[in-house]
Amino acid sequence: MENKRVILAVALSFVVLLGWQFLFPQKPQAPVQKQEPVKQEQKASQEKPVASGESVFSEPMSTAAIVSAKGTKITVDTPLYTAVMNSQGGLLESFVLKNFKETIEADSPNVDMVGKNALNKAPMGLILNGIATWKEGVWGYKGSNLNLSGNNAGTIVFTGDVEGFRIQRRLTFHADNYLIDEDVRVLNAQNPSAEGRLAFTTATKSLSAEGDRYNPTRISYYDADGLSEKNSRDDLKEEGVMASGDISWTAIDSNYFILALLPRSKDVTVKGRLQDNIFRVAAEKNVELNKGVQRELGCSYYFGPMDTKFMSKVPGDLVKAVNFGWFDIIAKPLAIALDWFHQYVHNYGVAIILLTIVIKLLFWPLSHKSYKSMEQMKKLQPMMAKLREKYADDKEQLNKEMMQLYKTYNVNPAGGCVPMLLQIPVFFGLYKALLGTVALRHADFIHYLPFTDIVWLADLSAKDPLYITPIVMGATMFLQQKMTPSAGDPTQQKIMMFMPLIFTFLFLNFPAGLVVYWMVNNILSIAQQWMIHRTKA
Known part of the structure; x- marks a missing residue:
């Protein structure tokens, strides 16, 4: 299976998880x-047993x-x-x-x-x-x-x-x-x-x-x-x-x-x-x-x-009443980290940005390896195209030849999606922390839209009322995707191009703090990819 298909599967799974959370909260x-x-x-x-539908109170x-x-x-x-x-x-x-x-x-x-x-x-x-x-x-x-x-x-x-x-x-x-x-x-x-x-x-x-x-x-x-x-x-x-x-x-x-x-x-x-x-x-x-x-x-x-x-x-x-469900083990440390940053910067929006930078630094080596893996996959595209043409009617043999090709050039077809897989639990952990941490209730970031008296990011636990951050987030995701080495057939590439639009729609009603996290993460990813391209040049 080629790299792009793996990434596509991960992205689609992520969309399904996000959509499920949006439409059917647990x-x-x-x-x-x-x-x-x-x-x-x-x-x-x-005592008299309580029948179904009967009040449990006297x-x-x-x-x-x-x-x-x-x-x-x-x-x-x-x-x-x-x-x-x-x-x-x-x-x-x-x-x-x-x-x-x-x-x-x-x-x-x-x-x-x-x-x-x-x-x-x-x-x-x-x-x-x-x-x-x-x-x-x-x-x-x-x-x-x-x-x-x-x-x-x-x-x-x-x-x-x-x-x-x-x-x-x-x-x-x-x-x-x-x-x-x-x-x-x-x-x-x-x-x-x-x-x-x-x-x-x-x-x-x-x-x-x-x-x-x-x-x-x-x-x-x-x-x-x-x-x-x-x-x-x-x-x-x-x-x-x-x-x-x-x-x-x-x-x-x-x-x-x-x-x-x-x-x-x-x-x-x-x-x-x-x-x-x-x-x-x-x-x-x-x-x-x-x-x-x-x-x-x-x-x-x-x-x-x-x-x-x-x-x-x-x-x-x-204290056990504070429970974040499946992601409790991740959400609680993230909430503690946000409080730690907040005691120094006194702004939860800035604390989220600092936490995002720390998370990005932790994932930096994996992300770096991921981008290199995608670059290697791109170089193999001409050979992979010839194999598809040669074994168009024999899928089993095609898969064997593909695996041999990966082995020969020491390429991991799933290497590009590992950081994404690891960041999904972090994303949902932060999502739960933002929705369930009372310190973030009505937490102010940028109260008024600059140069206006329009209330903007005055509550990081609520959605962006002007939808600016999810739109910017979608734009950064589109730019990041354009910078990512392209692989796969044209149909898969077209599907991937719709991802920023789908994510933007899903993020419209998410807590503004979560959108800020994902937007800053995209910006840092763009900077990392730019550095890799510059190093190659």
């Missing part, structure tokens, strides 16, 4: 396999609504966020992140991890034996508004009497992290002794646009089998997510933000569902509620960015 496999243990657990505790939870004026609002202010709690049950009314805006507009509001519509689903509400404690109980609190700084922590205590139970919720907030720790004490003061169920919950609006295929809002959990997640809205509405056992955490998350529950008891049942366009999760624990006996349970919450700097300090392996 969806995580639904954790169906976890359902059977849940049913067994329910049977053991004599009825009070799906119908309860709160009136925020019923309780006193308590504010927790830190350098990272401002949270508003409601004394009626200790509900979370809002959790506004100070370092993240909804859009790149100057007057954009900060990201609220709860959202007004989610308030009716009771974020951080406790459910005891199916009772919505924030709705049925009489509550008070101890403490006041918190204003935390440095590495300080502050605590608010909520106490309520709920149908014969005394509940105390002790919430500890940290100034240097998005972590909230909760200690719950439940005293059965009046009810007969029995086994009960206590569920920690949270809820939020969708963390991304409903039709966003590249950044869906998911419900996930992490257990001994690893990460499981589901992002199909239809499935989350009809079936939801349910699993039991040694579960470290459950969460509502997107590429950039996460609301996680981290129960301290591992033997729990986690549940998730999409109701009224609000995502909800719960972590439920069976507990003995003997009369006159006080029980203690604990849970932590993390409401904030998918930032490993903070998540690595959170218990329960929450």
Whole structure:
């Protein structure tokens, strides 16, 4: 097989991979396999199994609504966020992140991890034996508004009497992290002794646009089998997510933000569902509620960015929520490298260019060998043409003669495509890193088109709104192809000439940072080929 055919096959494969990513973004496999243990657990505790399509949440939870004026609002202010709690049950009314805006507009509001519509689903509400404690109980609190700084922590205590139970919720907030720790004490003061169920919950609006295929809002959990997640809205509405056992955490998350529950008891049942366009999760624990006996349970919450700097300090392996799929092993080092460059240049666009140069230098020897191999293949074209003419009716003999020709002149027909093959995983790794690294969300490169007030590359995680970079990228690809030694029959050459056009079309909606990487890589490849031609001359 001649060199050009190999390169053509690689290029076409690359186009197929890109097209597949563009048209059919990978969806995580639904954790169906976890359902059977849940049913067994329910049977053991004599709970009613959840049928297909039935809500995994108790009825009070799906119908309860709160009136925020019923309780006193308590504010927790830190350098990272401002949270508003409601004394009626200790509900979370809002959790506004100070370092993240909804859009790149100057007057954009900060990201609220709860959202007004989610308030009716009771974020951080406790459910005891199916009772919505924030709705049925009489509550008070101890403490006041918190204003935390440095590495300080502050605590608010909520106490309520709920149908014969005394509940105390002790919430500890940290100034240097998005972590909230909760200690719950439940005293059965009046009810007969029995086994009960206590569920920690949270809820939020969708963390991304409903039709966003590249950044869906998911419900996930992490257990001994690893990460499981589901992002199909239809499935989350009809079936939801349910699993039991040694579960470290459950969460509502997107590429950039996460609301996680981290129960301290591992033997729990986690549940998730999409109701009224609000995502909800719960972590439920069976507990003995003997009369006159006080029980203690604990849970932590993390409401904030998918930032490993903070998540690595959170218990329960929450950092495993940052996952780039198949290319995780490549994407994470690339994200780290981008952060390293950024701390010196303070611009992620420049950091991407520097990373591209480093990657190109690493591949330089292979690329150099590749171009030389293509030059050698070009020299063999007259002899190869004679062999095709001589053995036009005998394909098997033609292949043997071709292989002998390559062997005689010490030419590797696949040598020209090795660098391309090696760069494909790097490309997709960077693609995943750009789509899933919160530091690159709204990262600015060249905010305004030079000499104008037109917003241009103000968000490297989004497409180029003016389509300038993909067009330039296509032009550099065309120029690079014109400089590459031509081989193969005329039909293959014509197909190859369409590649820049196909790539340009595919790159139109890709993150601008990825297009910048590929464009700079093409420019460096052109410079390398020019140097090789100049050396020959």
